[in-house]
Amino acid sequence: MKQAIKGYHKDDEMHWVAELDCGHNQHVRHTPPWANRPWVETASGRNAKLGFMLDCKKCDRGEPKDN
Template structure:
């Protein structure tokens, strides 16, 4: 006969602790408060990337109409952004495995 469909199968999946190198924030850098732009560089595709004081980076593309950041194309306007506060998305997310024990 077939399997009893009313029988509850309690499976306990194993949850392996992820290694620190797979986390967004492996060295547990500080939170978003106080993060500022420290500089800019271009990636291999020519897109501008902001370097942040927390150690993370953030692409700042000008691709209208989806992303309108014309200032990033002007060296003088980019220079004006250095030292300004920047909310880092990676720091805001925290560690991916914060819910797992060390």
């Protein structure tokens, strides 16, 4: 299910995590060649992706909201 990015935070390992409208969180790493997301490395890049729709697997599975 597609959900919009509403914000970001870093996890305990300092990886960027997108906060989705549905209440779930999803890592948004830039780890080429597996994940090519150079936009996550700058504040302007992250801000440009606010509202971008990500596929939320947690919603698909009916999981409760993240804390």
